[in-house]
Amino acid sequence: MNNSITNVINKKPDNDAEELQIIRQCTGIAKELVADRSKAAGRALTYHVTTFGCQMNARDSEKLAGILEECGYIREEDELDADIVIYNTCTVRDNANQKFFGHLGSIGAIKKKRPDMIIGVCGCLAQEESAREKILSSFSFVDLVFGTHNVFDFARLLVRVLTRDVTKGKGSTVTDIWDDTDLIVEDIPVKRNFKYRSGVNIMFGCNNFCSYCIVPYVRGRERSRKSADIIDEIKRLSADGVKEIMLLGQNVNSYGRGLEEKISFAQLLKKVEEIDGIERIRFMTSHPKDLSDELIDVMAASKKICRHIHLPLQSGSTRILKSMNRHYTKEQYVELASKIRERICDIAITTDIIIGYPGETDADIDDTIDVIEKVGFDGAFTFIYSKRTGTPAASMPDQVPENVVKRNFDRVLKKVQEMSMTQAMKNEGRIMDVLVEDVNRQDTSLLTGRLSNNMNVHFPGDPSLIGQIVDVKLDECKGFYYMGTLKEEK
Numbered sequence: 001m002n003n004s005i006t007n008v009i010n011k012k013p014d015n016d017a018e019e020l021q022i023i024r025q026c027t028g029i030a031k032e033l034v035a036d037r038s039k040a041a042g043r044a045l046t047y048h049v050t051t052f053g054c055q056m057n058a059r060d061s062e063k064l065a066g067i068l069e070e071c072g073y074i075r076e077e078d079e080l081d082a083d084i085v086i087y088n089t090c091t092v093r094d095n096a097n098q099k100f101f102g103h104l105g106s107i108g109a110i111k112k113k114r115p116d117m118i119i120g121v122c123g124c125l126a127q128e129e130s131a132r133e134k135i136l137s138s139f140s141f142v143d144l145v146f147g148t149h150n151v152f153d154f155a156r157l158l159v160r161v162l163t164r165d166v167t168k169g170k171g172s173t174v175t176d177i178w179d180d181t182d183l184i185v186e187d188i189p190v191k192r193n194f195k196y197r198s199g200v201n202i203m204f205g206c207n208n209f210c211s212y213c214i215v216p217y218v219r220g221r222e223r224s225r226k227s228a229d230i231i232d233e234i235k236r237l238s239a240d241g242v243k244e245i246m247l248l249g250q251n252v253n254s255y256g257r258g259l260e261e262k263i264s265f266a267q268l269l270k271k272v273e274e275i276d277g278i279e280r281i282r283f284m285t286s287h288p289k290d291l292s293d294e295l296i297d298v299m300a301a302s303k304k305i306c307r308h309i310h311l312p313l314q315s316g317s318t319r320i321l322k323s324m325n326r327h328y329t330k331e332q333y334v335e336l337a338s339k340i341r342e343r344i345c346d347i348a349i350t351t352d353i354i355i356g357y358p359g360e361t362d363a364d365i366d367d368t369i370d371v372i373e374k375v376g377f378d379g380a381f382t383f384i385y386s387k388r389t390g391t392p393a394a395s396m397p398d399q400v401p402e403n404v405v406k407r408n409f410d411r412v413l414k415k416v417q418e419m420s421m422t423q424a425m426k427n428e429g430r431i432m433d434v435l436v437e438d439v440n441r442q443d444t445s446l447l448t449g450r451l452s453n454n455m456n457v458h459f460p461g462d463p464s465l466i467g468q469i470v471d472v473k474l475d476e477c478k479g480f481y482y483m484g485t486l487k488e489e490k
């Protein structure tokens, strides 16, 4: 490797601007390296990014794709045919790990047939030490491993992979895991998955340390982006045709803490509302303990903020909530939800519920079911508790036996489905705003769009409507979605 490349890839940045400069230099170098390989192969080189996990990962993957395209790779739909595949992983529950390792095992056979294929693993699972050790020891064909803190540094990692000494065999995997970072580098290319909507990070990490959750360990401490940077990014997205944005953070309600400027999440929303061209604003996720009256006021007065809030309950039992370190009681949650429903008409409230947390009894499940009935959730993700090594809950006594968890899970799921069906039926027959997203995959005579409350609707229409907000009559509720007809006027 020539010295100038070595110098660039080993440079340590002192601030965001310096890092950006290094990234730009690395992008230039990677471009040349990819062009050389492409010439030798006599064809363009291709990439595929496979994403597991949440919206945060989805957004990170768009950044990885942006950098890969900037370096000269073109998108390949089939992961198995790509010259470089990056797996952006999740580790929130153990089944996410098992699913990924199973998948990676099958890729090993492909890599044997195509040794030039580059395989990278990043994201939350790679950030976690024991899972990372497993990748390095059991899947030594992986070429690149990096974590959650250095996604923006990917161009440099690409240069390292493309110039590494493969003759070193097992030891040739490029591994770069940062424990943390103060850098926030956002001005890098992004390849969006959707033309009309986009996620926007407003903060990174989490400080809440819910007792069951691994996220704070793999995503680091909470850091908010400056509001001016967020607004600039959204203005650029709007200029590029985006109509709907989703503000992303593990706990958006604590946005602004630690920033020099004094700004709350509600105030940020007001600024976003003023941006021309943005027609819909969503956000994810709201922690009930930090949801302010100011936020409810801003939502109630807004024309653009969608009528949907995802408000993870986790458990309806005050005793369990205390052990989970959630900082609210059953009564406080129910009161908050009813205040939201009173103040913001037609709002959909969705939630996350964990079943089988250590020490959970039938009486605790009764409380959870009681909250589901009282709030009348429009939708809920129900998860079986998964022990995450290193979290406080993992070493608690009274882990609940599998058969009891299964029984309780079915009880909760049944109630959730009943409530969400009741809620969805309320809108049958109404005419509502729909952002048209795509042609329906199963039936191409139909279009698929999304209501402000986040439900999908399918209706006959012309693909030229994609990207527009139209009025649709919700003729028939099918549980999770509606069948509708287009209305010219309300």
Ligand code: SAH
Pocket: 092, 093, 212, 213, 214, 215, 249, 250, 251, 285, 286, 287, 312, 314, 352, 353, 354, 383, 384, 385, 386, 387, 388
């Ligand atoms: N920051 C978000 C959630 C991120 S994780 C929030 O606090 O709302 C998404 C969901 O995964 C959580 O809401 C929780 O319901 C679930 N989850 C997290 N850790 C889990 C575990 N160990 N077992 C089962 N579900 C878990």
Ligand code: SF4
Pocket: 206, 207, 208, 209, 210, 213, 214, 215, 216, 250, 251, 287
């Ligand atoms: Fe996990 Fe709690 Fe943070 Fe959500 S708020 S990411 S559940 S620790």
Ligand code: F3S
Pocket: 052, 053, 054, 055, 056, 057, 089, 090, 091, 092, 123, 124, 125, 215, 218, 219
């Ligand atoms: Fe999974 Fe990481 Fe998101 S653990 S849920 S991808 S923050």
